[in-house]
Amino acid sequence: MRIRRWSIYLVLIFSTLLLGLASRKFAPWLPSWIAAYAGDTLWALLIFWLIGLLRPSWSSKQVAATAWGFAFGIEISQLYQAPWLNAIRATTLGGLVLGYSFLWSDLVCYSMGVLAGYLLEKSKRLWQ
Template sequence: MASMVVIRRSLILYPGLALVTILLGLLSRSSLIELPRLLSLYAGDTLWAMMVFWLCCCVRPAVRTTVVALLAVGFAFSIEFSQLYQAQWLNDIRHTRLGALVLGFGFKVSDLACYALGILMAAGMDKCILDRQRSGIQSMR
């Protein structure tokens, strides 16, 4: 019976992936590059969700990709649904630069689709990374 090897995600690689994703997200919203309309509308939200996935990987480095993806979807969707709540104190936070980047402003179903896509893409990348690590460990046996 083959034993299941538990792979812990690298606490160097995954914060690095989060940082690169943040930079790409900020770049997608900047005036430094001109993106096609579809990308300029949706890239930022998709990359934000990917960043959430990478950070969830850092918080739970030894759990399966599916579990991390569910945590990331739960967090991202919670943030989006929180935009339906418009308390003054929360809107004051949303009107700061960091608050706007993290909490957003208004609920959009398209954001939920972007989050699902971003997390799905990140989960696919994560699975490839972990499979590669597993095959490296097995080849050393």
């Protein structure tokens, strides 16, 4: 059984988080397509790394399926605009995690982010 190296995953999580935040902060200076889609793609990649860290014995397919399902669930939840949920979304952390409004393009970004994590993990360099 392969076990993920938590030290590598912490570096991946931190790096992906910084890149995602930077993609939003520096959006005016980035090409428009990168500014529009990088944050969502990196968000899904971050979810992949987090699940991989929390479930070190899971296969890459299990991690990818769970990350993909979680990301799609969050996006679909944006169709529900209850006042209490919108109050959470109005906070910085709530907005970063839950998003604001449903976009079909986000589903593509999430799929690409999870796929990137899966392919990087399958390179076997991230395993012990």
